[in-house]
Amino acid sequence: MSQALPVTYVTVMDVRRITPRTARVTFTGDGLPDIMAERPDQQMKLCLPRAGQRVPVLPRQDADDTYGMRWYEAYLAIPEDERPWMRGFTVRSYDRARNAMAVDFVLHGDDGPAARWGSAARPGDVLGMVGPSAAYARPLPASDWLLLAGDETALPAMATLLEALPDGTRALAYVEVADAAEEQDLAPAAGSEVRWVHRDRGGSLLRAVRAARLPGDGAGAAWLAGEAGAVRELRRHLVEERQLPKEAVEFSGYWRRRLTQDDAPTEEDLAWARERAGGSGA
CATH class of the missing domain: 3.40.50.80 (Nucleotide-binding domain of ferredoxin-NADP reductase (FNR) module)
Structure with missing residues (x-):
């Protein structure tokens, strides 16, 4: 039976500037061991909180919603000023022993939500994550x-x-x-x-x-x-x-x-x- 598109929360463990314009943010989360695969180019979406939110507001997941269409409709129904920004990323690495997932943020300097969040990220910050899923590999x-x-x-x-x-x-x-x-x-x-x-x-x-x-x-x-x-x-x-x-x-x-x-x-x-x-x- 197909699994639903995974939706979970991840917490920042560490932030490191690997180049002047790139921040490598390491996350952990209880759901990561079950959804991370041993393959390259794992694509997922990170959900960034709006101003005033400590944790982004996300809909509940439906176990029968294999491709996430009903979840995405519920996401779009969240009022715009509360709906998290959603941006696509690639998993740079995953250390199963530490349950640590590294993601690189390109800091364009254009004041976009992802660059803005990546520039200010600190341990303990929480994001939502949609995917990765083998269905989209x-x-x-x-x-x-x-x-x-x-x-x-x-x-x-x-x-x-x-x-x-x-x-x-x-x-x-x-x-x-x-x-x-x-x-x-x-x-x-x-x-x-x-x-x-x-x-x-x-x-x-x-x-x-x-x-x-x-x-x-x-x-x-x-x-x-x-x-x-x-x-x-x-x-x-x-x-x-x-x-x-x-x-x-x-x-x-x-x-x-x-x-x-x-x-x-x-x-x-x-x-x-x-x-x-x-x-x-x-």
Whole structure:
């Protein structure tokens, strides 16, 4: 029988600034051991309290609500000034022995709720968490070599994927960050390579990938994530110019320039969602 989409509360254990613009927040919670899996790229939502709330207000969970649709309807029914902000994150790591889950917060400096909360987080703070769920897991396409590309918002997912690859995998990762101070120490599998792209030096992810010599012969695949517009351009380049099959390119738009996750999807967003689901679209 399918399990309901997990909804739980997590409490801050520790906060550490790992780069000038990235805070690594470690959480614990009674529900974590039952829902954390041994796989990379575990996506979930964190629910951030509104002003004046110590703990975010969340609806009760329905055990038969496998995909969380009824829960989400109840969430939307909460008055807007009480409804927690909900933002998507990737689990950076989970230490089962300590029951400790690390999550990286990118501190954009744009006064958004996630960056604002991450900048002020302290041990004892409480957030709600929705997921992660195996029902939404998207495995990497089968391939002889792999390209990964994303910005700093995609870095936690990319890091877990690189660390989980078998040694000897031919993989090349491009990561766009603000400057050299935002580079992180990663532990990719043997055979993988990470190249950093610095915006302060005029670098861009699209230009870097366009100029890239890809890992080799055989069937290739790609994993792309980050700002939605940049990811769309990267995907078009790989499918139309590099001739990768559409099904070999896994892609996600984590954020939209000039828009937040609270804004309604644009027509382009909807077309993109249909394409990810396997329908028609550019």
